[in-house]
Amino acid sequence: MIPPFANEPVLELRRATVRAEIDAALADLDRTLPLSVPVIIGADRRSGADLRSTDPGEPERLVAQAVRAGSDDVDAAVRLARAGVAAWCARPAAERADALRRAASWMRERRLELAALQVRECAKPWPEADGDVCEAIDFLEYYARGAVELDAGRALVQVAGERNELHYVPRGVVGVIPPWNFPLAIPCGMTAAALATGNAVILKPAEQSPGCGLKLVEALRAGGVTPEAISLLPGEGDTGARLVSSPGVHMIAFTGSMQVGLEIIRSAAERQPGQRHIKHVVAELGGKNCVLVDSDADLDEAVPAIVSSAFAYAGQKCSAASRVLVHEAIFETLLKRMKGAVEVLVVGQAAELATEVPPVIEREAQERVARYAELAAADGQIVTRAQPVPDHGFFCAPTLAASLRSGSPVLSEEVFGPLLTVEPIRTIEHGCDIVDELPHALTGGLFARDPSTVRYVRARTPVGDLYVNRGITGAKVGRQPFGGNRLSGTGSQAGGPDYLLQFVEPRAVCENTMRHGLEV
């Protein structure tokens, strides 16, 4: 009997004894770098050094080198997965769940090592990296339980003379294409959901974090997932594109940018020669997340929560706050306090526990953030961007902007970096109108203390995740199912009770029982 699900406890880093362990873990990891990330198809491994992943805070540090999977690799992986999926899905759901839960144990035993790898490969600060590992463990544990439950099927209306059954079967071969910003948790979540429900998975990790992708496959294999059911194809966009267009793939689970997501949906909709199914796409795309602050908000609470939602991990979360819409009565007060709070943010290396704003992932990201900051200066006013930041590594100064002209791209496009805008609104209704006009609808925040305001925004907001009087990042598996609507995604929520339904096909069976000798 599996015990009920509970979130994996994050490290209690406020305790000196716990903090003492992490430096040692980083030193241990450093001795094993660079990792070599091969193509893994069944029992075959092919190594190479086509791609390099480096430490964003110290770009000379090579974290992993990976081979680039070519179209032959993709085709071979798909062939193997198609052949091997039958054996994997023939295993009872409980056995598949056990394999995933053993993978979770494998990760649990290597928690600090896995977090340290994220510190290096993605410049993810310790508390966030540790949270990511915990989330990966949570996904394995949560979907393992959910799949066992789903395997029992659902109840239908029963009438005399017939027996009606509804059960679920896997879709087949799932291509998983995750981003680098949650380098273990997001690939793990999509992969675990597919495997738990009996699919075979081909994982194409983000080119910025192949090392974390390798660790996921190692965990799953160590847990007992069959080699045919999980393959690893390191590579860049072309590897992913080949996977998406392959006629042998039944489903794509993608998390990343809107642009790539829409391209995947378009490509997947195109029927390839020999393809006898409609490809299903689950896409979790970006956000332009707004925080509404009403005049009765508790600013002591709102200011730190907003600043942390916008600038932690340098704003590189799809859930991060990017626009603050604040009631005009407290606009000046809030802006002044926000300015001061942004000015004391600690910019530094991810390995330092004091760091709140680490470097962004790569030079292109640094340049993109700088472009948006220039645009914000041209379209409005930079409230603060005072901090000198290290010039080595891809650092960006945390930036707070206000008074942007309506229509400025800074107000509608996802920056994915440490840039936050603040603007006054006349009323909460006005704020909701602004949110309504945006193409994205991922997360949203509300700071207000009138119960009727909370009810109003709850009813009106299109976002997938609304957070009231708290920060808007850090969704927990099983507690805050995560995923957005509109152009933010296909509306499925990871870590929630409905997610696994995306990975299965329903099968209804009606049997005539008239000649079974049963009583009517």
Add this chain to the structure above:
Amino acid sequence: MSQQALERAIQQIGAELAASFPSAARHPMRALDSRAMELASSDRELRAALFRFVDVAPACRSLDDLARHLTGYLGEVSETPPPIAAAVKVAHTKAGRAALGAAAAGGVRHLAHRFIVGETPGAALGVLRQLWSRGVASSVDLLGEATVTAAEADAYARRCADALADLAGTARGWQARPLLERDSVGPLPRANLSVKVSALTPLLRPDAPALGRIDAARRLRPLLHEAHRHGAHIHIDMESLDSREAVLGLVLELLGEQEFENGPSAGVVIQAYLRDSGEQLEQILDWAASHSRSQPIQVRLVKGAYWDHELVQARQHGWPAPVYEVKAECDRNFEALTLRLLEARPLVRVAIGSHNLRSVAHAIAVNRQLGGQECDLELQVLRGLGDELQDALASRGFRVRTYCPVGDLVAGMAYLVRRLLENTSNDSFLLRMNEGDSIQELLAAP
């Protein structure tokens, strides 16, 4: 003296103190109209609704706004008693809302006057002098918004410096009160300021205590010099566990420096509800043993005011609870730490901050058992919550110090209520007394 004899002494002291309490009609929450108090204490939902209202009051922009919030919270109470239902009904019209808003705003101020001794230290001096003349010492706590910027930290530090000057300047003219200003070790400052490290820096980070410690030190150091110059006492309050390492590290680091060897008088806090509070106390005692200061550090032992916060945070993160979850365990720890502290004198000065009659009687009894003088044990209470105990202690010749919040009435009341709101299960002796528990039950060994 045996354990039995100690227990008898506790019972006797407790009974004497209880007998010295003002009459039952003036119960501890008398600031609320008795009718409202009856309603509020009988119904947790209603109490929460009223707390939420006081919490939001400073952010309301008009009487109408006040009334809308009040009725909004009351609307969430499942069974509204008739007077409350009437108030909600009144709020259906604009004129009604104005009247209700005015009444509610008046109510908050009325309540605030009981807990807050003045809007500024200057304005509080009258009350502090009255307390002093009645045999009650004080420690001033400056209420204010949370510190999230460097400018806010600087402003708080300035307020503290001004308060030290005001308090020390005025207190010099107070009449002599030997019990309040001297113990066996030497003189005790009349002026006494409690300081919150979370207000002295915007950089307190639970995962990186050094960051806040170093930033707060820049502002605490001049305050210690000021206190020394004025002959005032500075007490560093303890807040949630998230900041404990930074706070204790900061205080012990600064006070350990040679420049503060001869003053000022200063103190720290131990929270008995923390499971590892014993280790913390040993750390402080070790420090005290290895640093010679002309005025020993004062240790204020309290139960702790962030119980709900600590428990909720631990549950949300999946951490073991850092606090005792059973009241009796906490009370037993409080008594064990009391004994440890009193035995450790004169390495430290001891203050017992509690409204729990049993805990107070226990401290007094142990002090006597150890042969200590009454002047070597300080008892501390909170303004507005411990007034009766304060009077009882003062009338029986104990040194009692009342922790006196100072700040804007409406905003200050909101800060105080926020603590209550987040810690509603921190039900104490006071509520139990309100609920009519007998004196024997209240004095029973935990």
